[in-house]
Amino acid sequence: MSTQPSTPSTLSTPSAAPAAVRTFSEVSVGDALPAMTVHVDRARLVQYAGASLDRNRIHWDEPFAKAVGLPDVIAHGMFTMGSAVTLVTAWVGDAGRVVEYGVRFTRPVVVPYDAGADIEVSGVVKSTDPETKRVTVELTATAAGEKVLGRALAVAVLD
Amino acid sequence: MPVNADFQGRVYPPTETYRVSAAKIREFAEAVGSADPVHVDAEVARSRGYADVIAPPTFAVLIAQQCDGQLIRDPEAGIDFSRVVHGEQRFVHHRPLTAGDAVVGTLHVDTVREAGGHAMVTTRTELATEAGEAVCTATSTIVIRGGE
Numbered sequence: 001m002s003t004q005p006s007t008p009s010t011l012s013t014p015s016a017a018p019a020a021v022r023t024f025s026e027v028s029v030g031d032a033l034p035a036m037t038v039h040v041d042r043a044r045l046v047q048y049a050g051a052s053l054d055r056n057r058i059h060w061d062e063p064f065a066k067a068v069g070l071p072d073v074i075a076h077g078m079f080t081m082g083s084a085v086t087l088v089t090a091w092v093g094d095a096g097r098v099v100e101y102g103v104r105f106t107r108p109v110v111v112p113y114d115a116g117a118d119i120e121v122s123g124v125v126k127s128t129d130p131e132t133k134r135v136t137v138e139l140t141a142t143a144a145g146e147k148v149l150g151r152a153l154a155v156a157v158l159d
Numbered sequence: 160m161p162v163n164a165d166f167q168g169r170v171y172p173p174t175e176t177y178r179v180s181a182a183k184i185r186e187f188a189e190a191v192g193s194a195d196p197v198h199v200d201a202e203v204a205r206s207r208g209y210a211d212v213i214a215p216p217t218f219a220v221l222i223a224q225q226c227d228g229q230l231i232r233d234p235e236a237g238i239d240f241s242r243v244v245h246g247e248q249r250f251v252h253h254r255p256l257t258a259g260d261a262v263v264g265t266l267h268v269d270t271v272r273e274a275g276g277h278a279m280v281t282t283r284t285e286l287a288t289e290a291g292e293a294v295c296t297a298t299s300t301i302v303i304r305g306g307e
Contacts, residue, residue: 021207038192051183051190052221068241077245082191082217089216094207095195095255098216102249102298154216 021093024133024158033091033123033137038083040075040109041116048079062113074108075117080148081105084121084141088154091123091137097156099134104150109143119143126153133158162278162303163237167271171229173263176289177222181258184214191215201258213255220248223284223297226264230282238280238303246279247300253293261289269298276305 045059054076057064065073081103089095111117120142127136139152181201188198193215196203204212231238256262267283279302286295 044190048190051186052224054224078217078220078248079191081248082187082193082215082220085216086191086193086195089193089195095193095197095215096207096209096213099252100250101216102247104247105245 021097021159022091024128024130024135027125027128027135027158029125029128031125033087033125035120035122036087038080038119038121039116040079040083040111040119042073042111042113044116045073045075045079045111048076048082052076052078054078070108071110073111073113075111075119077103077105077108080109080119080141081152083119084139084149084152085154087121087123087139088137088156092156092158097158098154099157100155101153103139103152105148106150107143107146107148109148117143119148123154161237161273162271162280163235164271166230166236166268166280169230169268171226171266173265174226174229176261176263177225179214179256179258179260179262181212183221184212184218184256184258187218187221188215191217204257209255209257211258213257216250216252217248218256219250219252219284219286219295219297220299222262222264222286223299226266226284227282227299227301229266230268230280238278238301242304244302244304245299246302247281247298249298251296251298253295256286256294260294262286262294263289278303278305 049055059076062073109117123137123139126138137154141149185199201211230236264284264286269283270281272279281300284297287293
């Protein structure tokens with residue numbers, strides 16, 4: 001869990017020049033975004049619970065999760081959704097350019113105490129609209145070899 | 160107790176004002192691993208044309224889930240929270256949520272339906288500034304698992 005209170009040295013260093021937003025003309029249908037792996041452990045889920053105010057015990061209390069019939073603690077679906085879209089925002093160059101984003105939660109991400117879990121995220125440009133400079137990216141997120149998000153589509157406005 | 164289908168179409172009064180803070184945006188961005196400095200550095204945000212630091216795309220869920228609480232906590236609705244699973248979530252941003260925004264949420268219960276022994280409830284929270292500027296539409300479908 002990141003615990004830098006004042007100096008955001010692990011975040012991108014702010015530079016004098018504004019970061020460039022990806023231009024529409026350089027994007028084509030079928031382009032693949034750089035894939036990433038999101039590692040999630042219990043500490044991360046507690047961090048997300050606090051940040052999001054979603055303190056449901058199934059996301060941090062193993063005996064409770066098992067008592068309600070789950071295999072183990074599971075990640076917040078919204079953690080998976082929120083971390084997966086960073087693939088798109090990093091590729092676009094500005095998190096404020098995502099104007100639509102929707103997913104189905106198809107399977108839970110099970111987070112064992114020791115090993116945590118890895119969520120593999122990839123994305124492909126599905127459609128582009130030259131009039132609005134909007135591009136639609138379909139995200140794929142898998143954990144333990146199973147898709148955890150379905151119909152995951154993010155729409156961003158490019159320059 | 161089954162979910163009360165009479166709630167379909169219900170619209171709740173606007174919630175109390177939620178004030179979007181730079182501190183909460185930073186906390187949320189770190190929790191989802193968004194490294195874009197636009198969440199933490201006001202100068203970067205201004206250089207991109209925003210009034211202040213902006214929230215990541217899923218931040219609005221924090222406010223929307225508090226709105227949903229009005230329905231889920233209502234005993235008349237018949238929703239057993241221990242059986243609730245999040246089925247779908249969608250955001251349409253009219254503009255990014257920005258530090259300093261004072262927003263209210265209006266909860267709409269769009270559909271209540273039964274499918275395969277489970278109940279599915281789709282809610283829509285319209286987030287707007289106190290002045291009435293539309294900011295975000297957050298749509299959520301929850302599944303209330305039927306008894307085994």
